[in-house]
Amino acid sequence: MKDWTRYIQTELGFRERLFVAVLTSKATLNTLAVAVNKTVAHHVPRVLYFTGLRSAKVPHGMAVVSHGDERPVWLMYETVHYLHQNFGGNFDWFFVMQDDTYAQAERLQALAGRLSINQDVYLGRAEQFIGGDERAPYCHGGFGYLLSRSLLLKMVPHLDSCRNEILSVRPDEWLGRCIVDFLGLSCLSQLQGQHFLSYELAKNVEPENEEGEAFWGAVTVHPVAEPALMYRLHKTFSRIRLGQTYQEIAQLQDQIHNLTMLIPLGEAKLTWPVGINAPFVPKSRFEVITWDYFTEQHLFSCPSGAPKCELAGASKADVGDILQTALEQLNQQYQPQLRFRKHQLLNGYRRFDPTRGMEYTLDLLLEAITQKGHSHLLAKRVNLLRPLSKVEIIPMPCVTEATRVQLVLPLTGQELDFVGSFLDAFAVNVLDTHDDALLTLVLVYGPSEAQRAAQEEAFARVKAMVAQLEKRLRRPPGALDQRPDGGPLPGQAHGRGLQEAPHGHPLLPGQRLDRGQRGGPQPLPHECHWQLAGLLPRALPGVQPRTDRSQ
Incomplete structure (x- = not known):
């Protein structure tokens, strides 16, 4: 079947924004290059790894191009040729980096999105040629450099001349001299109001302790000597971006709150949490979403x-x-x-609202401890919301009776305890009802599972359960597929926040709320009513406690 989306995109002349080319070697392909792949690949449209000699084992999930020669300048020459020949018409920007460089892919994407694609761009960390003209610097390869598509198209016809006439042992100097001599363009660190910020990492440094705008605002960091250091850098920058995101959320919440005051109904029109869809309003008794009751040991709405x-x-x-x-x-x-410690969960309720996410109501018996060490028990109610994120409406054909549903379930070694219950539920709800569905189990071998693969198969129990299920249901082979995969899995974003609203009525000793009532849990008496919402892993900073003096 023809890929109509790509066909239309090609016909209209649309191109992807950013292509990342990583220069690696046989010695670092399975170490530093893997670390680059896990920190960059899921943020950009395409990443390709270029090496001189092919490694005996190519890491799973990585596209590697071997040129057959490890000479650095030759590797750069072949890489630029390959980019032009295979991707010159599909991307607007090409970022070339080494595998000992950490790149903030999201910030790199944003930088490329703010630059004009109609200009020849050679952007990076400007360095002076040894004994050369100070007015024509080149871009240091250790920190990476950004090439525009128009520059790539103009440079390729001169590559053979550059290879024959320019003598250099450093590939970044060779490429810079080629661009300067034949195109008259030198490296820039800022263009069109945008700055390419880089940070040189000192030896034996602790990334968690680095501070200052030079570090926080860096697009790339170099040199990174080992994979563990790259992961620590990624964790540090992720924490910085997360804090910036929460600040933006707080600002947006303040703006929403201020604008709400200018419309009819005012604050009464404001939803909780701020910026999240209002709860679903049923139009009949058949559309009422019921609450499921639970405790810390039992669930009272079982599958x-x-x-x-x-x-x-x-x-x-x-x-x-x-x-x-x-x-x-x-x-x-x-x-x-005050400092709180959980004493007991009195009552728990949850329901899934398709317009906003999973809602929770908890009645907690808490031990409140003051600064002087005094403590007493309090019964409190809190509301929580785990909101839906990135909801997408996918167009579907009008006739779906004969459409097979494809289910893909990635499995890691930490999730083996949950597979059995899932397969049982899948058999009861899908296979026994003869629905047209295909379940694919993607077995993700982590480093620990891969090392023990020769002695002990980590997913042997899963494969045995699948075989037993196929045999019991007499399904043809392949009804339940298993696909081993070693690539990284994309993470999921969640969140949390806190808001307080005063409500309350007496809760008698031993009293529990009726789990069958459709109207939802009743408020606890004479106690504050907490509502927690959010976007994991911590509170939404803009949501502040409110007090109601009218009650």
């Missing part, structure tokens, strides 16, 4: 239809996560005056 079952697997992890979140947010809100 099997039983009235009571043990809280286990993903549900247990979910409940543990929201309890920990509630406690963290309460402590963050009231410390140092």
Whole structure:
């Protein structure tokens, strides 16, 4: 079947924004290059790795091009030729970097998006040629450099002349001299109001302790001597970006709140959490979303239809996560005056609202400890929301009766305990009902599983369960597929926040809320009503406690 999307894109002359070319070697392909792949690849449209000699083992999930010669200048010459021949018409920007360079891919994407594609661009960290003209610097290869498509097209006809006439042992100097001599263009560190910021990392440095705008604003960091250091850099910059994101969220929430005051109904029109869709409003009793009741040990809305079952697997992890979140947010809100410790979960409710996400209501018995060490028990209610993110409407054909549903389930070594219950549920709800569905299990071998593969198969139990399920249901081979894969899995973003609203009515000793009522849990008496929302891993900073003096 023809790829109509790519066909239309080609016909209209649309191109992707950024292509990343990584220069690596046989010695570092399975170490530093893998670290680059795990920190950059999922942020840009395309990443390709170029090496002189092919390694005995190419890492999973990485596209590697071997030129057959490890001479640095020859590798650069062949790489530029390859980029022009295979991708010159598909991308606007080409970023060339080494595998000992850490790049903030999101910031690199943003930089390329702010530059005009109609200009010849040679952007990077400007360095002077040894004994050369100070007015014509080249871009240092260790920090990477950005080439525009128009520059690449003009440079390729001169590559053979550059190879024969320019003598250099450094590939970045050779390429810079080629661009300067034949195109009259030198390296720039800023263009069109945009700055290419780089940071030179000292030896034996701790990335977590680095401070200052020079480090925080860097697009690339060099040199990175080992993969562990690159992962630590990635963690540090991710934490910085996360803090900036929460600041932007807080500013947007303030703007929404201020604008709401100017419209009819004012604050009454403001939804909680700020910026999240309002709850679903049913139009009939058949559309009412019921609440599921749970405790720390049991669930009272079981998939099997039983009235009571043990809280286990993903549900247990979910409940543990929201309890920990509630406690963290309460402590963050009231410390140092008060410190809370969970004594008991009295009641728990949850429901999935398709317009906003998973809602939770928790009745907690907490031990409140003052600064002087005094403590007493308090019954509190908190509301939480785990919102949906990046919801996308996918067009579907009008006739779907004969359409097969493809389910892809990635599995890592840490998730083996949940596979059995999932396969049982899949068999009962899909296979037993003869639905046209195909389940593909992607077995993701991490470093520990890969090292033990020769002695012990990490997913042997999963494969045995799949074989037993196929045999029991007498399904043809392939109804449940297994695909080993060693590439990284994209992470998921979540969040949390905290808001307080006063409500409350008495809760008698031993009283529990009726889990069958459709109107939702009733508020606890004479207690504050907390609402937690969010975007993991911490609170939305713009949501502040409110007090209602009218009650």
